[in-house]
Amino acid sequence: MRIQQYCKHCNKELQGRTDKKYCNLHCKSAFQYQQAQEQPERFYNRVDNQLRLNRKLLKEFNKGGKVTVRAEVLKELGFNSNFFTHYWKNTKGDVYLFVYEYGFIKRTENNSEKYVLIQWQDYMEK
Structure with missing residues (x-):
């Protein structure tokens, strides 16, 4: 049967x-x-996809090692600053958020939001 x-x-x-x-x-x-x-998309997949997109955008815009980009440009492309892998605090007390080896910090200059993008350096491990 x-x-x-x-x-x-x-x-x-x-x-x-x-x-x-x-x-x-x-x-x-x-x-x-x-x-x-x-x-529905699993939570892990959503987080992983957002981290990958964030890293890709940070890498794409940070060609010179340290760059300033308008926040709206990154956000329009899907960047979400709430997703990061770790952080680093410099001697001035500024906290940079990192997505793997690419970091950013939010700044406001002349009433416009900007991100300062940096790349991980060996001296940051201390």
Whole structure:
């Protein structure tokens, strides 16, 4: 007696074993991919994706080692300053937030928000 008579993905009639659910590996893979797409994005994936995007943007804009960029430019591209991996406090007491090896600090100059972007240096490990 067959448990399921049709493929879960393409609805073709199944041949072979009685407990078979899919007609081939392609249908099995496609069905599982479709199920995964319907699930909400996991928290870990959201955090990881945002960290990757933040790092990519910081790397892209910081070509000179230390650069100042308008905050609205980064935010329009999806940058979120709430996602970072660690921080570093300099001797003046300024706290730089880092996404892996690329860091930033928010500044307000002439009523406009800006980010000062830096790159991790060996002397920061102290």
